[in-house]
Amino acid sequence: MPKILIVGGGYAGFYTAWKLEKQLRPGEAEVTMVDPLPYMTYQPFLPEVAAGSIEPRHAVVAHRRHLKTTNIITGKVTYVDHARKVATIQPPVGEAYEFEYDIVVVTAGAVSRTFPIPGVADQAVGLKNIEEAVYIRDQLLTNFDKAAGLPAGPERDRLLTVVVVGGGFAGIEIFAELRSFASSLLKRYPELSFEDTHFHLIEAMGRIMPEVSLKTSHWVIKNLAERGAQIHLETQLTSAVDGVIQLSTGESFETDLIVWTAGVMANPTIVRHTDLPIEERGRLRVRADLRVGTDEEIIEDAWGAGDVSAVPDLTGAGVGGYCVPNAQHAVRQGKLLAKNIVASLRGELPRQYYHKSLGAVAGLGVGVGVLQSGKIAMKGVIGWLAHRGYHGLAMPSWERKWRVIWGWWNNFWLGRDIVSLEAVQHPRAGFEEFAARPKPAVEAAPEEPAKKAPARKKPAAEKQPAEVTAK
Structure with a gap:
C-alpha cells in the first residue's frame, strides 16, 4: 500500500x-x-479574533477531530x-x-517576511497564527486598562497608539478591526476619550488593497480617516527601536503595539x-x-x-x-x-489548476466591509454581510461553521467580550508568588577545637585529711 x-x-x-x-x-x-501544530488556522478570521469578534478556538480546526483515517504526526x-x-x-x-x-x-x-529594520524583530508581532491574534487582542485590552489609570501625557499616548505595517488585505482588515474594537471600548472607559486613541497604517506603495479597484481603495481610506485612523502612503518604516516609530517622511511617535503584515x-x-x-x-x-x-x-x-x-x-x-x-x-x-x-x-492523468477569482471581500470592523467582484463594488453594511457570509460558509466543517456563526449571534445581542487574558503568557506567575517553599537548611557553625584546661592548684582548704592520704 x-x-x-x-x-x-x-x-x-x-x-x-x-x-x-x-x-x-x-x-x-x-x-x-x-x-x-495540531490544528489548521483559518487565517481570514484572525483580524476578527484580534478584535474580539470571534472566540480564538473557533477559528482553528483540530486535525485529529476532523481527519478520521489520516495518521497525524505533531x-x-x-x-x-x-x-x-x-x-x-x-x-x-x-x-x-x-x-x-x-x-x-x-x-x-x-x-x-520581514526586512532588517532596527527594532522590528524585537517589538513587532505578525498575523499568521492564532497565538499572534490573541496576543494583539490582549495587548490592546491591557493597554486600555493601564491608560485609564494615567493622566494625559506621553505614556498614555504610547499605550493607546497602534501601528500596522503593510496595506494589503490582511493589513487593512486588522487595522480597521482594531480601530472598530478600540472605539467600542471607549464606552467602558470613561477616563479615556476618542482623541486619546491613535491609529497609523504604514504602506510603502502609493495605494492599498491591490485586489480591489482604485476607487474602492480610496473609499476605504476615506472611511478609515472619518473613523480617526491615519494611513501613510508611499512611506517606509525606518526604525522601531524601543517602540519609537521613525518614518521615511521624518515623522516620529511612540507605540506599544506594532503589527507587521508587509508580506509573506x-x-x-x-x-x-x-x-x-x-x-x-x-x-x-x-x-x-x-x-x-x-x-x-x-x-x-x-x-x-x-x-x-x-x-x-x-x-x-x-x-x-x-x-x-x-x-x-x-x-x-x-x-x-x-x-x-x-x-x-489509478493510472489516470491529473487535471490542471484553473481558478478565476470571482472577487474579494474584506471586513473593516463591525458593520463595515467591502466586496469587489469585477467592476461591481459593495461597501458598508452590505459589504460586511457579504464578508461574513462568505467566510462563515467557507470555514471547514459544519461543526466549525456553527461555532463561528453562533458566536457572531451572541455578540450581536451581548456585545464583544472585553476580558484580557494577557496573564496567560505567564500562567504560573500568581502561583509562584504565593507558593510555600521549604525553608533553606541552616548550616551548622564549625566547632572550634577544644582547648586543654590549665591545671588548677587546689587551695589549702581543699586538701584531703592526712588519714585519707595515708590510706
Whole structure:
C-alpha cells in the first residue's frame, strides 16, 4: 500500500488529507500528515479574533477531530530527501527520525517576511497564527486598562497608539478591526476619550488593497480617516527601536503595539532543506497540474500546493504569472491535489489548476466591509454581510461553521467580550508568588577545637585529711 506523506497541515495540506479520506478506496493508500501544530488556522478570521469578534478556538480546526483515517504526526519536517524518498521528522520530544514514503505532498505554507529594520524583530508581532491574534487582542485590552489609570501625557499616548505595517488585505482588515474594537471600548472607559486613541497604517506603495479597484481603495481610506485612523502612503518604516516609530517622511511617535503584515515568504524550513527544485523567489517549483517540476521535466511522486509553491496562474491574472498566496487558492488547490493524486494512483492523468477569482471581500470592523467582484463594488453594511457570509460558509466543517456563526449571534445581542487574558503568557506567575517553599537548611557553625584546661592548684582548704592520704 503506497504511503502518502503530507508536509504541512494548513489550508492546502488539511484539504488534501480531508478530500483524500473521502476519495481513496479502503486499502488504496496510507496517508500521513506532519505539522508542528495540531490544528489548521483559518487565517481570514484572525483580524476578527484580534478584535474580539470571534472566540480564538473557533477559528482553528483540530486535525485529529476532523481527519478520521489520516495518521497525524505533531512534529516538524526538517529535510525532504526525495532522491531516497525519505523525510526527516523532528518531534517535540525525542530524537529526529527518518520517515520513508512513496508520494510526498509539500504544503508547508508561508511565514511572515520581514526586512532588517532596527527594532522590528524585537517589538513587532505578525498575523499568521492564532497565538499572534490573541496576543494583539490582549495587548490592546491591557493597554486600555493601564491608560485609564494615567493622566494625559506621553505614556498614555504610547499605550493607546497602534501601528500596522503593510496595506494589503490582511493589513487593512486588522487595522480597521482594531480601530472598530478600540472605539467600542471607549464606552467602558470613561477616563479615556476618542482623541486619546491613535491609529497609523504604514504602506510603502502609493495605494492599498491591490485586489480591489482604485476607487474602492480610496473609499476605504476615506472611511478609515472619518473613523480617526491615519494611513501613510508611499512611506517606509525606518526604525522601531524601543517602540519609537521613525518614518521615511521624518515623522516620529511612540507605540506599544506594532503589527507587521508587509508580506509573506515560503516556509524556509522546507524550501531550504530539500533536493526538490526551488524557483528564484524561494518557492517550490510546481506545474499547473500541481506536480513538482517544469513543463519539460516532472519530478515523479512529488506534489505541491499553497503558499509554499509557485503554481502557474492559467487565468493570466496572477502576479508574475503565478497564483497569489491566499486562502482562496490554497483551499481549491488542496481539493484538486487530492483528486489528482487519486487519479495518478489509478493510472489516470491529473487535471490542471484553473481558478478565476470571482472577487474579494474584506471586513473593516463591525458593520463595515467591502466586496469587489469585477467592476461591481459593495461597501458598508452590505459589504460586511457579504464578508461574513462568505467566510462563515467557507470555514471547514459544519461543526466549525456553527461555532463561528453562533458566536457572531451572541455578540450581536451581548456585545464583544472585553476580558484580557494577557496573564496567560505567564500562567504560573500568581502561583509562584504565593507558593510555600521549604525553608533553606541552616548550616551548622564549625566547632572550634577544644582547648586543654590549665591545671588548677587546689587551695589549702581543699586538701584531703592526712588519714585519707595515708590510706
